[in-house]
């Protein structure tokens with residue numbers, strides 16, 4: 734059930750030249766209950782007073798169960814001339830914004846019995862997977878599921894939370910992190926790095942209709958192309974779950 738609340742900026746840092754990690758707390762001090770993969774909406778007004786809103790996936794790493802979290806974290810990508818970009822890009826620690834949520838069904842599902850998750854993202858589309866890490870850890874241990882995170886960025890500087898995903902992969906052998914760099918390879922390439930777009934790496938992973946469930950998140954063109962690739966590989970449509978980052982203005 735979605736709730737309306739004020740969020741106060743507690744902390745922030747730049748993740749990439751134009752992406753800001755923002756950690757909020759509810760101004761009323763209430764913990765925030767969400768399912769990893771869900772998003773919040775930020776409500777604000779244009780200069781002419783017209784109300785509008787934008788969606789942001791929750792990036793918070795919780796306990797791995799459904800217990801509420803203290804912080805609502807998100808990665809905000811700056812868009813030239815963007816209205817929410819102006820609001821969130823200039824927000825200072827201690828200032829508040831209006832928000833509602835959680836929303837969305839881009840979540841891991843309990844009765845799934847797949848052998849592998851293919852988690853595909855570009856840009857800030859990787860944030861839902863960050864919040865899913867504790868759940869994935871439980872699933873990998875409970876039913877030996879493998880996870881391949883296929884994450885596309887232009888270069889190393891734009892790999893959001895790259896060190897965190899790499900550390901998680903080192904601790905969890907069933908989790909593979911494929912950084913797909915479309916323009917410049919890393920100064921020190923890792924064994925699972927790929928060059929080119931995520932679609933190429935996804936095809937290399939040989940999607941299996943019997944065993945795979947895929948999640949696609951981020952740039953709408955990437956989501957459409959990866960969806961077509963997986964559908965052509967025979968994955969049933971309910972096993973290809975999508976979240977497109979389109980502007981909701």
Ligand SMILES: Cc1cc2nc3c(=O)[nH]c(=O)nc-3n(C[C@H](O)[C@H](O)[C@H](O)COP(=O)(O)OP(=O)(O)OC[C@H]3O[C@@H](n4cnc5c(N)ncnc54)[C@H](O)[C@@H]3O)c2cc1C
Nearest residue numbers: 787788789790808809810814815816817818857978979980
């Ligand atoms: C379910 C969902 C979850 C989302 N989660 C996130 C998230 O976690 N992090 C995040 O940064 N964004 C996320 N988005 C996108 C976000 O809601 C905004 O659309 C985005 O931040 C741009 O808002 P803005 O007000 O700054 O730009 P707007 O004022 O909406 O757009 C300004 C101009 O830029 C263009 N534009 C808008 N978005 C883009 C883009 N991505 N790339 C290039 N041009 C663009 C518009 O067409 C317009 O011309 C999500 C969207 C959805 C639907």
